[in-house]
Amino acid sequence: MKAAIWYGQNNIEVKDITEPKYKEGDLLLQVICCNICGSDIRTYRHGSNSIKPGTVLGHEFVAKVIDATNCDGFSEGDLVIASQDIPCGECWYCTNGYENVCENKLEIGKDFQGAFAKKIVLPEVILKKGWVRKLDSQISIDAGSLIEPVASCLHTQKLLPPKEGDNVVIIGAGPIGCMHGELAKHAGADKVIMADLSSSRLEIAEKFNFDKYINSSKEDLVQVIREMFPFGVDRVISANPSVDAVRQAVEMVRKKGVVIAFGGFPKANYMVELDGNRIHYDEVVVIGSYAYSREECDEAMDLIRKGAISVDNYISRRFPLEAIEEAMVLATKAEVMKIQIRLD
Ligand SMILES: [Zn+2]
Ligand SMILES: [Zn+2]
Known part of the structure; x- marks a missing residue:
């Protein structure tokens, strides 16, 4: 079958590879x-400390079940998505309600073959841990492909819930920034x-009708x-x-x-210098936000069903798998929102 294999910085190739092996209890999917x-994009451009060259990347997928033998709750023809990270369920973090920062997580597109391929197998362990979701008829394929990033953005709101009437600045007008913006509006x-530093990116983000756009270059x-806001804003999300x-x-x-x-910050430049007196005297809170829980995934699906996310504004371009290199190069530019690789 055809798959896009990542070989290192700026090096991805579509090749014929052997069909993925699977056993009863694993879910075989057609992407x-x-x-x-x-x-x-970060892995493609800058390489990775943890992903080995020769890996098939891709986790924001929608796929159709081909074989669900012994997979409880799934049957042939179901449309499914999965989380990129599969927490272990056993470490201190997992057992204390923080599975998103699991010590021993496995990742699709790193520990398991990713979805820039015609077929993908979700091993039994992923199903058993409850990280695979079926799409219902209220969720389109495009909407399904956005659940994972929307859930990540929703997780941010769960960490420190926003208040009604908050004024929010988002730095970074890409798809993640716009999702944060839409979720902020939905939360009141x-x-x-x-x-954003890029005028083309701001122009694309204009269709979301946020209250103001600032070119910080x-x-x-x-x-x-x-x-x-002479007193400052209530919340700033740095989505870049x-x-x-x-x-x-x-x-x-x-x-x-x-x-x-x-x-996430590039490995060559990740040290942040902050005004410590603002943190001390003004009690400014600085937090990170990474991944999401299973409940947040379900809630993200619900928000998408309710129309809180304007799905059609996100997918800028579609490419066949064969053109993934062109798609990756384009994705590194600030001229697009999300790029979708089609495998059907
Ligand atoms: Zn864990
Ligand atoms: Zn993602």
Whole structure:
């Protein structure tokens, strides 16, 4: 079968590989589509400490069940999605309700073959731990492919719930930033202000009708926000890989406000310098947010059913698997939202 194999920095090739092996209890799937995630782009461009060359990436997929022998609750023809991370369920974090930061998690597209391939097997362990979800008729294929990132963004709100009427700044107007913006509005935010260094990215994000768009390569973001909100904003979400954005976030949030570092940082530049006196005297809270729980996945599906996420605004382009290299190169540019690889 055809699969895209990642060989290292800027090196991905579509090849014929042997069909994945599976046993009774594993779920054999035919992949319909798989979106390119920010983490796939990071691996493609910068390499990875943990993913071995020769791996098939891809986890934001929707797939159809081909064989569900001995898979409780699943049958042939079901449309399914899965979480990228599969927590162990046994470590201290898993048993204390923090499975998203499991010590021994396994990952699709790292420990298991990913979904930039015609077929994928979800091993019994993933099913047994409850990380596979069936899509119902209210969730389209495109919507299904967005559940994983929406659940990650929803997790941020669960860590420190926003208040009705909050003013929120989001730094990074990519798909993740826009999902945070839509979820903030759904949770009752007053103003959502979107900032980015790229004017093309801001232009694309305009279709979400957020309250203000700021090009931080042309304007001093902290100053603009401080002019709009002299006391600072309630919440800043840094949805990008820049350490500088987190520093700016601490400068523009109000006393007792919340700064969320959502994006992972590149391995060459991950140290963040912050104003410690704002953290001490002004009780500014700085937290990270990573992955999500099973409950948050279900809640994300529910929000998508309710229309809290404008699905059609996210998928900018679709490519066949054969053109994945072109798709990856395009995905590294700020001219698109999500890119979807179609395998049907
Ligand atoms: Zn992802
Ligand atoms: Zn664990």
